[in-house]
Amino acid sequence: MALEMNFFLSILLSLLSILLYFISLIHKNKNNNNNNNKNRSKKKKLPPGDLGLPWIGETLEFYRAQRNNRIFEEFVQPRTTKHGTIFKTRLIGSPTVVVSGAAANRFFLSNEFKLVVSSWPSASVQLMGKNSIMEKQGDHHRCIRAVIAASLSCSGLETLVPKICNSVEVHLNTHWQGQETIGLFRSTKVLTFSIVFECLFGIKVEPGMLEMFERVLEGVFAPPVEFPGSKFWRAKKARMEIERMLVNIVRNKRKEMEMEGEEEDGMLLSRLVASLIRGEIKEEEVLDNIVLLVFAAHDTTSFAIAMVCRMLAHHPNCYERLLQEHIEIMDSKKQGETLTLEDTHKMKYTWQVARESMRLFPPIFGSFRKAIVDIEYEGFTIPKGWKILWTTYGSHYDPQNFSDPLSFDPSRFEEPVPPYVFVPFGGGPRICAGYQLAKSNILVFLHFMVTRYNWSLVHPDEPITIDPLPFPYHGMPIKIAPKFL
Numbered sequence: 001m002a003l004e005m006n007f008f009l010s011i012l013l014s015l016l017s018i019l020l021y022f023i024s025l026i027h028k029n030k031n032n033n034n035n036n037n038k039n040r041s042k043k044k045k046l047p048p049g050d051l052g053l054p055w056i057g058e059t060l061e062f063y064r065a066q067r068n069n070r071i072f073e074e075f076v077q078p079r080t081t082k083h084g085t086i087f088k089t090r091l092i093g094s095p096t097v098v099v100s101g102a103a104a105n106r107f108f109l110s111n112e113f114k115l116v117v118s119s120w121p122s123a124s125v126q127l128m129g130k131n132s133i134m135e136k137q138g139d140h141h142r143c144i145r146a147v148i149a150a151s152l153s154c155s156g157l158e159t160l161v162p163k164i165c166n167s168v169e170v171h172l173n174t175h176w177q178g179q180e181t182i183g184l185f186r187s188t189k190v191l192t193f194s195i196v197f198e199c200l201f202g203i204k205v206e207p208g209m210l211e212m213f214e215r216v217l218e219g220v221f222a223p224p225v226e227f228p229g230s231k232f233w234r235a236k237k238a239r240m241e242i243e244r245m246l247v248n249i250v251r252n253k254r255k256e257m258e259m260e261g262e263e264e265d266g267m268l269l270s271r272l273v274a275s276l277i278r279g280e281i282k283e284e285e286v287l288d289n290i291v292l293l294v295f296a297a298h299d300t301t302s303f304a305i306a307m308v309c310r311m312l313a314h315h316p317n318c319y320e321r322l323l324q325e326h327i328e329i330m331d332s333k334k335q336g337e338t339l340t341l342e343d344t345h346k347m348k349y350t351w352q353v354a355r356e357s358m359r360l361f362p363p364i365f366g367s368f369r370k371a372i373v374d375i376e377y378e379g380f381t382i383p384k385g386w387k388i389l390w391t392t393y394g395s396h397y398d399p400q401n402f403s404d405p406l407s408f409d410p411s412r413f414e415e416p417v418p419p420y421v422f423v424p425f426g427g428g429p430r431i432c433a434g435y436q437l438a439k440s441n442i443l444v445f446l447h448f449m450v451t452r453y454n455w456s457l458v459h460p461d462e463p464i465t466i467d468p469l470p471f472p473y474h475g476m477p478i479k480i481a482p483k484f485l
């Protein structure tokens with residue numbers, strides 16, 4: 001059904017683009033007679049590249065490459081070879097400039113709010129909510145970031161790490177014990193979903209909640225057409241269900257905190273509701289930010305964990321060294337003693353492995369910005385209103401930054417990497433707000449996995465696909481057996 005719908009949409013888009021193409025030809029003729037316009041376009045040197053057909057541009061090529069998880073190889077690289085590290089195209093109706101490399105990352109990410117603002121497709125904004133942090137700018141953005149940051153500060157993390165440990169142990173005892181095969185990606189997705197809800201917000205996960213969020217995610221990059229049965233329609237319905245559930249939770253929390261004078265417990269939900277009570281943010285902002293944070297947190301972290309495991313399985317020497325690190329930490333603890341934030345600081349090699357895995361397999365390949373003024377960059381003008389797409393690949397796969405860039409070598413991260421070169425978490429004012437939580441989550445999970453289980457991949461070269469975020473095509477089944485160290 002979904003495939004038929006996509007096919008139908010593709011045909012519709014193609015017909016629309018042909019129509020637009022003819023309209024644009026007529027306009028072009030008119031414009032040729034217009035001297036003013038001629039002079040204006042002479043002054044601006046647009047980046048090289050092909051805008052393609054009106055509206056549709058090169059969207060279908062982009063989607064095809066995205067589906068194969070080959071955006072770099074099939075879309076970005078052929079065009080950078082032809083035009084250089086900055087080129088223009090047209091994606092999902094918008095003229096777009098694709099930029100690559102650490103200098104471009106620095107320029108565009110650090111000029112957020114000054115020259116560019118974050119820009120998501122209409123379906124994403126409608127589903128994540130227009131009040132979420134990703135749509136906020138200036139003081140409002142700072143205010144919401146400050147609330148999130150308070151829960152993930154050093155003292156916040158000190159209480160979070162033992163909670164994450166507890167969630168991981170409960171998860172393994174419930175879902176892994178007695179099993180011979182586990183779908184690793186699904187399992188870590190269930191786990192990271194419950195960690196963000198229970199450890200970060202203090203909200204208990206009820207059956208069916210993850211499925212509701214998954215239905216929303218299916219619609220975030222779909223065409224925002226709301227006819228019954230479309231992905232977007234289903235996603236909107238799921239979003240409304242989530243909202244109904246969260247409104248009750250937020251209002252009950254507010255009542256408790258107002259009527260019973262409940263102290264803030266350090267949980268993010270209490271912090272958001274406290275801001276609501278103080279009148280700093282609105283109820284819609286609390287709801288939209290809970291939804292956004294859950295999405296931002298769980299698929300990304302579970303994909304990162306899955307890719308670390310894939311790399312460890314392919315590189316037994318790295319696995320041995322990583323295992324040794326965890327055995328030493330385990331030996332330093334008393335029976336039943338939980339891990340602390342300080343223990344995670346000792347997992348230096350594990351973090352190198354995780355960073356190297358995210359360099360090769362970034363959970364988020366990049367994101368869009370919109371020019372809020374005409375931007376002069378590298379001798380070209382990016383007109384106001386155009387989109388800019390920065391990608392992690394541009395700097396992660398650049399041999400000037402990482403020699404033999406496609407090989408896996410965690411020792412690259414023994415030394416600090418210059419800013420804006422390694423950007424799986426983005427950079428500038430919109431750098432990932434959950435970086436510390438993601439890091440703790442990855443490290444703690446790996447600790448328990450490698451010390452408690454022998455495991456191996458069922459499909460060592462399983463393809464990775466993207467829809468709309470990357471995931472292992474078969475869900476990454478692994479064979480497991482308990483280990484007694």
Ligand code: HEM
Pocket residue numbers: 118133134145196200292293296297298300301304362363364367368423424425426427429430431432433434435437438
């Ligand atoms: C491995 C896991 C993760 C990766 C790779 C990742 C990656 C990213 C990236 C690349 C951005 C910047 C997007 C842009 O510039 O447009 C971002 C933003 C963000 N991330 Fe993460 N993320 C991860 C985990 C998390 C977690 C666990 C949370 C929450 C608890 C989170 C919350 C956010 C938020 C709120 C933003 C928006 C920040 C803003 O607009 O100011 N992320 N993330």
